[in-house]
Amino acid sequence: MATTRKIFIGLMTLLLALAFIPTHARAGEQLQKVTLRVDGLACPFCAYGLEKKLKRIKGLEKLDIKINDGVALLYYKPGAEIDEKVIDKKVKEAGFTPGKIEIENPASSSEKTASSSETDQKEAGK
Amino acid sequence: MKQARWNSIIANITFSLILLAASAVFAHEPLFGLGPHTVGQYVWEVESTMERGQEGWANEFDLIYGLSPNIALTTTLPYQFSRENESAGLGAVTLRGKYRFYRRDFRNGSDAFAFHAGIKLPGGKRAFANYGNSTDYFFALYFGRESRTRYAFADVRYLVRGSTRDLNRGNVWNFDAAYGIRPWRMEYLQPDLVLLLEALGEVSNRNTFGGRQDANSGGSGFSLAPGFFLSYRNVMLKGGVKFRVFQNLNGSQKKDRTEFLLAVDIHMPPFK
Numbered sequence: 186m187a188t189t190r191k192i193f194i195g196l197m198t199l200l201l202a203l204a205f206i207p208t209h210a211r212a213g214e215q216l217q218k219v220t221l222r223v224d225g226l227a228c229p230f231c232a233y234g235l236e237k238k239l240k241r242i243k244g245l246e247k248l249d250i251k252i253n254d255g256v257a258l259l260y261y262k263p264g265a266e267i268d269e270k271v272i273d274k275k276v277k278e279a280g281f282t283p284g285k286i287e288i289e290n291p292a293s294s295s296e297k298t299a300s301s302s303e304t305d306q307k308e309a310g311k
Numbered sequence: 312m313k314q315a316r317w318n319s320i321i322a323n324i325t326f327s328l329i330l331l332a333a334s335a336v337f338a339h340e341p342l343f344g345l346g347p348h349t350v351g352q353y354v355w356e357v358e359s360t361m362e363r364g365q366e367g368w369a370n371e372f373d374l375i376y377g378l379s380p381n382i383a384l385t386t387t388l389p390y391q392f393s394r395e396n397e398s399a400g401l402g403a404v405t406l407r408g409k410y411r412f413y414r415r416d417f418r419n420g421s422d423a424f425a426f427h428a429g430i431k432l433p434g435g436k437r438a439f440a441n442y443g444n445s446t447d448y449f450f451a452l453y454f455g456r457e458s459r460t461r462y463a464f465a466d467v468r469y470l471v472r473g474s475t476r477d478l479n480r481g482n483v484w485n486f487d488a489a490y491g492i493r494p495w496r497m498e499y500l501q502p503d504l505v506l507l508l509e510a511l512g513e514v515s516n517r518n519t520f521g522g523r524q525d526a527n528s529g530g531s532g533f534s535l536a537p538g539f540f541l542s543y544r545n546v547m548l549k550g551g552v553k554f555r556v557f558q559n560l561n562g563s564q565k566k567d568r569t570e571f572l573l574a575v576d577i578h579m580p581p582f583k
Contacts, residue, residue, distance in 0.1 A: 225416030227457045228339060228493075229503045233545040233578050234351050236499075250499040253459065255418040278352045280380045282416035 216246050216260040219267060222284030223257050223276055226250075231280075238279040242271055339457065339505050341464050342538045342551040342572050344487040347425035347453040349411050350377035360574040365567060368392040369402070381411040385429075405431045407449075420458030427451040433473075445473035445480065462491030462507065481516030481529045502543050509536040511553065517561060527562030538572075545578035 226232060232250045239248055239257060244265030249258040261267055269286055276283040340346035350356050358373040372388040389402035407429025415422045431447040451468040465488045472480035491507035510533070517529035538551025553570040560566070 222418070224418055225414075225421040227420045227459055228505070228542075229497060229499045229501065229544065230339070230540075230542040230547055230578065232499045234354075238351070252419070252499050253496055277380060280349070280351045 215263065217263065217265065217267065218289040219259040219261065219272070220287040220289070221257045221259060221272060221276070222255060222286075224255065224282040224284050226252055226255055226281055228252070235276065235279045235281060238275040239272070242275060339462055339491065339507070339540050340455070341466075341487065341489045341507065341509050342549060343509055343511055343534075343536050343553050343570070344464065344466055344468075344485070344489065345427065345451065345453060346464050346466070347409075347411055347423040347455040349381055349383040349409055349425070350375055352377050352380050356578070358574070358576055360572060362570065362572040364570050366391060381414065383409045385409070403431050403433060403444075405429055420456070422456045423454070425453045425455075427453065427468075433475075445475045447472045459496050460493050462489070462493075462505065464489040464509075477521045479519045481518050483513060483515040486512040486514075500544055502541065505540040507538045507540065507551070509538065509551070509553075510534075511536060525562075527564055530558070530560035530564070532559065532567060533557040534567075536570075547574075547576040547578070549574050549576070 223235065226235065229252060232252055235257065236248060236250060239245065239259065242259070244261050244267070245259055246262050246265075247260035249260075250256075251258065259272070267288055272286065273283045340348055354375075354377040356375045356377075358371075358375065360371045360373075362369055362371065369392060370390045372390070374386045374388075376384050378384060385405075385407050387405040387407070389405075390399070391402055392399045407427060409425050409427045411423055411425040413422075413424040428450050429448070431449075433444050433446050448471040449468060450471075451466055453466040454464065456463045466485075468485040468487070470483040470485070472482055474480070487509060489507055489509040491505050493503070493505050495504065497503045512531070512533050514531045515529050518525040532555060534553050534555050536551050536553040538549065540547060540549045542548070550573040551571075553572075555567045555569070558567060
């Protein structure tokens with residue numbers, strides 16, 4: 186009985202410990218930030234489809250869509266692979282046109298700018 | 312009695328679908344017309360709309376599939392609710408396809424042109440009196456521009472009505488335009504309101520029966536329809552009222568009455 190009790194307490198302690206292990210980046214670790222321009226994004230209702238497509242990208246930790254700026258901010262886990270082709274594909278499947286991609290590397294203070302395969306569209310008046 | 316029970320069950324399911332419907336709308340489109348927008352690739356969507364048209368209250372149930380970002384296929388099942396001395400029942404099924412052949416995306420907006428074609432099949436448990444039990448075809452060309460603050464739509468539609476026995480119903484031309492504004496430029500995950508005003512013109516040819524024109528058919532009309540779209544993330548409430556402003560009907564015909572439309576759309580996530 187005493188042995189069973191010890192095993193039970195040990196298992197519960199282990200489960201509690203596992204529960205407190207963060208599934209996201211630990212404090213102090215910076216997420217890799219990607220700023221993606223998305224053309225054709227005019228309304229919040231439209232943005233839902235874009236959100237659902239982008240959130241399927243492997244390694245994506247957080248997504249923030251800024252409609253007024255016409256960009257989507259993608260936050261990847263540290264060390265995760267950032268595949269621009271996948272990002273482009275997801276945006277197109279959602280029915281929009283991907284634009285310039287800017288990748289911020291937290292390992293160094295410099296920024297790396299990468300152009301997408303699409304030609305940037307001409308800005309029109311609002 | 313058994314039939315009445317089935318009708319009641321169908322009506323209840325339809326009302327439930329109104330609340331659970333998924334939206335076909337990736338963007339705001341005219342309420343009483345249509346627009347150039349299509350659904351995303353691999354997307355299945357469902358839309359349910361309650362409206363009071365010329366034949367009374369009805370519910371239209373749309374099932375849409377996105378073959379590609381520019382091609383959408385739609386099946387429409389109309390259900391007419393009972394009205395004075397007439398029982399409720401399913402109407403004729405419509406199948407249609409839309410091809411967005413031009414799209415220009417720019418920052419915070421887009422322009423699009425689309426071609427639309429469809430067929431209304433004969434039959435259904437109860438054919439709407441307005442359509443008759445015939446096979447009809449329609450073709451349409453749409454233009455749409457949307458941005459953070461303004462919307463503009465225009466379309467021309469042509470309905471080719473089939474014949475039923477000796478009755479050959481007149482074809483119909485529709486010419487529509489719409490203009491909308493977004494008073495406040497809200498961000499994602501904030502309530503969003505768009506106000507739209509539609510102008511709808513219609514010219515219909517006379518019917519012929521047994522080779523002779525029916526003097527009490529055909530004519531022209533013009534309507535205005537203010538509407539609104541209120542959305543939050545993936546849920547949209549939209550509604551509108553269509554007023555007949557001008558009407559020139561041949562012979563002796565019942566005047567068109569005001570139409571109402573109210574819909575709740577829920578945008579569902581794509582399969583992949």
